[in-house]
Amino acid sequence: MFQVRDLTVKYQAKVVFSKLSFELADNTILAVLGPSGSGKTSLLNAITGLLSHQGEILLNGHPLDTKAQTIALVPQDYGLLPWKTVEQNVLLALKVKEKKGGKDQPKLQALYAALGLTSLLKRYPHQLSGGQKQRVALARAFALTPDLLLLDEAFSALDLVIKQKAQQLFLRQWQETPVTTLVVTHDLKEALLLSDQILLLTPNKPQLITNPLGDLDYDSRTEAKVLTQVLSELEAEVKRQW
Numbered sequence: 001m002f003q004v005r006d007l008t009v010k011y012q013a014k015v016v017f018s019k020l021s022f023e024l025a026d027n028t029i030l031a032v033l034g035p036s037g038s039g040k041t042s043l044l045n046a047i048t049g050l051l052s053h054q055g056e057i058l059l060n061g062h063p064l065d066t067k068a069q070t071i072a073l074v075p076q077d078y079g080l081l082p083w084k085t086v087e088q089n090v091l092l093a094l095k096v097k098e099k100k101g102g103k104d105q106p107k108l109q110a111l112y113a114a115l116g117l118t119s120l121l122k123r124y125p126h127q128l129s130g131g132q133k134q135r136v137a138l139a140r141a142f143a144l145t146p147d148l149l150l151l152d153e154a155f156s157a158l159d160l161v162i163k164q165k166a167q168q169l170f171l172r173q174w175q176e177t178p179v180t181t182l183v184v185t186h187d188l189k190e191a192l193l194l195s196d197q198i199l200l201l202t203p204n205k206p207q208l209i210t211n212p213l214g215d216l217d218y219d220s221r222t223e224a225k226v227l228t229q230v231l232s233e234l235e236a237e238v239k240r241q242w
C-alpha cells in the first residue's frame, strides 16, 4: 500500500498544498490531474525526496526510502543522457541503482522488443524521434523493476497517434510487471484512459475519485460513446472544482 498522510509542501511562504492525504492499494495506477501550478510536479518531487515537506509518505507501512526502495521517474523531457546510446542509458540507470540481476539480458531484450527498441539500441538520443525517446525512458524505468513508478506528463509531448501507441505500450508493459504508478497529467482523457483512480489536485480540496472506466481495457475505454460521456462528466466536476 502507498500512503500519503497530511502532506504539506510550500516554497517559502507559498503553500502549494496542505495536509494532502490519500492511499492506494498495491498496483494501482493513479492519475494526478490538475491545472498548471496546482502542484503536480511538487507532489512528485516530494515523493522522490527532491523537495522537503511535512507529513508522511509511506510504502508498505514504512517511510519511503529512496536508498532501500527503487522509485523510477519518467520525466517530461525523458531525461536521457545525450552522450550515451539507448542501451547505455538503460544500463547506466541499472548501475546507478545497483540493481543486481537487473542486467538479465533475456529480460532486457524482451523489454526492448516489447517497446519496439531492438533496432535502436546503438542510437544516441538525438537520432531518435520524441516517441522513440519516450519509449527509451519507459524501458529504463521498467528495467529497474521499481517499487513505485512516477510518470510526469510523460505522454504530453507526443502527437495523437504516437501518444495512443505509447499509452498502449506502457499499459501492456505495466501488465507484465504491475507496480503502483502515479501518472501526472493535465489531460482528462489521458487520466481516464490510463488510471484506476484519479486525484483531482484542486486549490481548495483535493479529491480522490475512482475512474468510472477503471474496469475496462484500453480499447474499450477509447470507444467513443463511453469515453465522451464520462469525459463530459469529469469535465463538469473539474469545472466545479477548479
Ligand SMILES: Nc1ncnc2c1ncn2[C@@H]1O[C@H](COP(=O)(O)OP(=O)(O)OP(=O)(O)O)[C@@H](O)[C@H]1O
Pocket: 011, 014, 016, 034, 035, 036, 037, 038, 039, 040, 041, 042, 043, 186
Ligand atoms: N522552486 C520554486 N520556488 C517557488 N515557487 C515554486 C517553485 N516551484 C514551483 N513553485 C510554485 O508552486 C506551485 C506548484 O508548482 P508545480 O510545478 O508543482 O505545479 P504543476 O501542477 O506541476 O504545474 P505545471 O502543470 O505547469 O507543470 C506553482 O504556483 C509554482 O509557481
